[in-house]
Amino acid sequence: MCNEIVLDVHELQPPEPMEIAMKELTALSQGAYIKMIHRMQPFPLYDILLDNGFRYKVEDCEQGFNIYIWKAKDKVTNAYIKALISV
Amino acid sequence: MNYTQLSLDQAPGIETPLRFFLTAPLFAIIAAILLIISGPELLQNRWLPETLALTHLLTLGFITMVMMGAVFQMLPVLIGSSIWAAGMSSRILHIFFSSGILFFTLGLSLSDSVIIKIAILFLLLSLLGFLSLVSVSLFKNKSTQATAIGMRIAVIGLWVSVFMGGFLAIGHGWDSVPLLRQFTKIHVAWAAIGWVSIMIVSIAYQVIPMFQVTNDYPLKIKKYFIPLLFSCLLLWSVVQYFEVALDAYFYELNSLLVIVPGSLLLAFVVFTIRLQIQRKKRLADASMYFWISGLSCLAISILVLIYSVVSDAQLSVLIGILFFTGFVFSVINAMLYKIVPFLVWLHLNKKIAFTDRGIADIPTMNEVISRKKMLYQYYLHILALVLSVLTFYLPSIFFYAMALAWLINWSLLFIHLLQAVKLYQDCLKPVQAT
Numbered sequence: 001m002c003n004e005i006v007l008d009v010h011e012l013q014p015p016e017p018m019e020i021a022m023k024e025l026t027a028l029s030q031g032a033y034i035k036m037i038h039r040m041q042p043f044p045l046y047d048i049l050l051d052n053g054f055r056y057k058v059e060d061c062e063q064g065f066n067i068y069i070w071k072a073k074d075k076v077t078n079a080y081i082k083a084l085i086s087v
Numbered sequence: 088m089n090y091t092q093l094s095l096d097q098a099p100g101i102e103t104p105l106r107f108f109l110t111a112p113l114f115a116i117i118a119a120i121l122l123i124i125s126g127p128e129l130l131q132n133r134w135l136p137e138t139l140a141l142t143h144l145l146t147l148g149f150i151t152m153v154m155m156g157a158v159f160q161m162l163p164v165l166i167g168s169s170i171w172a173a174g175m176s177s178r179i180l181h182i183f184f185s186s187g188i189l190f191f192t193l194g195l196s197l198s199d200s201v202i203i204k205i206a207i208l209f210l211l212l213s214l215l216g217f218l219s220l221v222s223v224s225l226f227k228n229k230s231t232q233a234t235a236i237g238m239r240i241a242v243i244g245l246w247v248s249v250f251m252g253g254f255l256a257i258g259h260g261w262d263s264v265p266l267l268r269q270f271t272k273i274h275v276a277w278a279a280i281g282w283v284s285i286m287i288v289s290i291a292y293q294v295i296p297m298f299q300v301t302n303d304y305p306l307k308i309k310k311y312f313i314p315l316l317f318s319c320l321l322l323w324s325v326v327q328y329f330e331v332a333l334d335a336y337f338y339e340l341n342s343l344l345v346i347v348p349g350s351l352l353l354a355f356v357v358f359t360i361r362l363q364i365q366r367k368k369r370l371a372d373a374s375m376y377f378w379i380s381g382l383s384c385l386a387i388s389i390l391v392l393i394y395s396v397v398s399d400a401q402l403s404v405l406i407g408i409l410f411f412t413g414f415v416f417s418v419i420n421a422m423l424y425k426i427v428p429f430l431v432w433l434h435l436n437k438k439i440a441f442t443d444r445g446i447a448d449i450p451t452m453n454e455v456i457s458r459k460k461m462l463y464q465y466y467l468h469i470l471a472l473v474l475s476v477l478t479f480y481l482p483s484i485f486f487y488a489m490a491l492a493w494l495i496n497w498s499l500l501f502i503h504l505l506q507a508v509k510l511y512q513d514c515l516k517p518v519q520a521t
Contacts, residue, residue: 015452
């Protein structure tokens, strides 16, 4: 079981969603992942994620998109998210 | 549906858009200085060389300069389509385009035909270069979303406007080529509606719901509005071309083809303002005030245009003031105040957030240019705008106050953008030192 950090930012005004995400990202530990609920896809964030050793997956949801973010080296969380999203 | 690793690694470096954004206010400042030097007669006759220099300093030097930077920045982010060698091509384009505008102003002010010819060459090369790069990128991209379609149409608008402008400019510069002044109307309409307005509407479809947390525009508006507007512009141009042949029918057709697209644009304004009023979060900032003021000026300029067509009144200078300074400058200012702080914040995060320094050293987006500073400049902008309208009626009284207000306004905008870039550099310094 991995630790899920939910960031429901879908009603927030920019720049808050990105600022909140960055704060959580820099503190993210092994065995934990972020589930960001956003009304749109935060494309600029994806750049930062890929450049800094994170992985992400996106799925549609009622509010827009669920964006799952975890550390690329974190194999346990990687497997957990794969199982979680394919269900 | 799952999306995995949708990478947008194609977004350009921060210097690509910033070089355009920071140059634009400088040309506006030169325009204000030209106003002060030339005096009120500048606004009496649109064919005066200084008047032509002024209008192009503002439309090319300010408006198109910002829009070029925005296109380089936004194509990858908004529709996932990059521009070939964005870093290098933007640098070359920027040098050619800036030189072209400077030479054009200098050549017209000094009535020096050699400098004007060099300017035309630089301007055409850079504009056609920009158009080619953007067209390839946009038409290769298969996106069917409204913003992508709108941007493609806007680029067609700029192609037509540049061709018409090129013809006119060559007619001015070379004695052997006839100067076909009747094309001016078409050149201006394609620049104002085909390029600027359609581009702003395309971007609005995305940035208004995104930045102002409003509901989305309805699908029907996104699907039909721009193609309808574009069709009206096309028909209107055909009618202008056959003005003599159409004889008695010209007046009716011309009026119809101004009233219909005018009403469409009015509906767009009303709809956008309604979205903004109904939005969930009501934290208005300077950018939002700029948008609402800009849209209101667009609505007023359309009403004045329709009135002038129906009553045959000579109000083109007033319409120009309301449309360009009221609508376009306001919206551009609004976008600069959103994009520049965002870019500074984003690129600082990319460079610093995951180093030992962490995010503590990174200013928030609202700290990059403070709300207060933006509001001060907004008030100055409105003052300059009101003085511009008053100058139309009482030039001898308000002209210099108006010119001075614009000079201070654009200087302040430039200083704010410059401070944002300085902040970016200062934040990076300790990293570079280690």
